[in-house]
Amino acid sequence: MLSRGYTTELLTGKDSSKRKSRIPARIDFLQSVSGLVLALFIMFHLVFESSILLGKDAMYMLTKVFEGEPFIQGGEPLIISVLAFIIFAFFVLHAGVAMRKFPSSYKEYRRYTEHKALLNHNDTNLWYVQIMTGFIMFFLGSIHLYIMMTQPENIGPYASSDRVYSDLMWPMYLVLLISVVLHAGIGLYRLIIKWGVFDGKDPKANRQRSRRIAKVLVTAYLLLGLASLGAYMRIGYEHRGEYGQRYVPGSGK
Ligand code: HEM
Structure with a gap:
């Protein structure tokens, strides 16, 4: 029996071995989907974590909800x-799939910066910022996630604030x-x-609008x-004498 590729070659006269591989498109898709998941996660994360602005009790309660307290006594x-x-x-x-976009040699990097200076094109500059911030996050994101994986019990109004202020994590969180x-x-x-999510009838105008919305969101x-971060630092500063002591819900202290 003839293979599908060979049958296509006979019918079209084209050599299927020269067909473009689908792997780069798949990797690209993987990068977009994983990026979207992480971006949505971080949008929710920063909102949940800002519960400290509503008070210690609000942050304590939210932490317990994430620990499953409505179903598990004391939370897990x-x-x-x-x-x-x-x-x-x-x-x-x-990060793994994005690595292929990093300049792979100093020569390539120089070529890129020259190109960037020459064009000063907005979207090219944005790409540069993304590469730089991505590189920083390789390290800082890993430190944060490692702590969250290994010390999940140390999250709360005082535990988090002690970490931010007394354990000097605030410079890392700021960056x-x-x-x-x-x-x-x-x-x-x-x-x-x-x-092309919002391309519509006038892609150029919609592109500008998307850019404005992105700026407002950022x-x-x-x-x-x-x-x-300021709230965690203030609480951490006030709590520095009782470092390590946990928050008692409803006590305000
Ligand atoms: C399930 C995973 C995660 C958990 C449970 C978590 C939890 C927390 C908590 C509890 C804080 C408050 C400070 C503290 O307790 O140390 C915090 C702060 C922060 N997290 Fe996460 N985090 C997670 C993932 C991430 C990721 C993936 C990023 C970004 C790469 C991130 C970026 C930040 C930043 C920037 C802050 C400081 C926020 C601010 O200044 O308002 N987190 N996180």
Whole structure:
């Protein structure tokens, strides 16, 4: 029996061995999907984590909900470990497939920066920011996720604030926050353009509108993240004398 490829060759006269491989398109798709999952995750994450702005009790309650307290007496921090592990798997997958986009030699990098200076094209600059923030997140995202996987019981109004302030994690969170918000914002914008989500009848005008929406979202998330980080730092500072002590719900202290 003739293979399908061979039959096609006979019918079309084309050599199927020269057909373009589908693998690059599949890898590209994998990158888009994993990026979308991570971007959506981070959008929810920064909102949930800003519950500290509503008070210690609000953050405590939310932490317990994530630990499954409505169903499990006292909550189970292992649930957070599993969630962090799943996110970490997406993180590694996304970084792994994105690596192919990194300049692979100094020569290639120089060629790119010259090209960028020459064109000063907005979308080319955005690509550069994404590569840089992605590189930073390789390290900082891994540190954060490792802590979340291995110390899930140390999340809460005081535990988190002690980590941010007394364990000196705030400089790392500050850099991670800026990197992840820019990276996710630009990533989502590029996805919208790539898949033509809002192209409609006037793709150019819609592209500009998408860009404006992305800018507003990035600014809003940066402000929210900075406000939360400030709150964790203030609580951590006030709690520095009782480092390690856990929050008692309803006590306000
Ligand atoms: C399931 C996985 C994750 C969990 C459970 C988690 C949990 C937390 C918690 C509890 C905080 C508050 C500070 C603390 O307790 O140390 C925090 C802060 C933060 N996380 Fe995550 N996180 C996760 C994944 C990620 C990922 C993948 C990123 C980005 C790569 C990220 C970026 C941040 C940033 C930037 C902050 C500081 C936020 C701010 O300044 O407002 N997190 N995270």
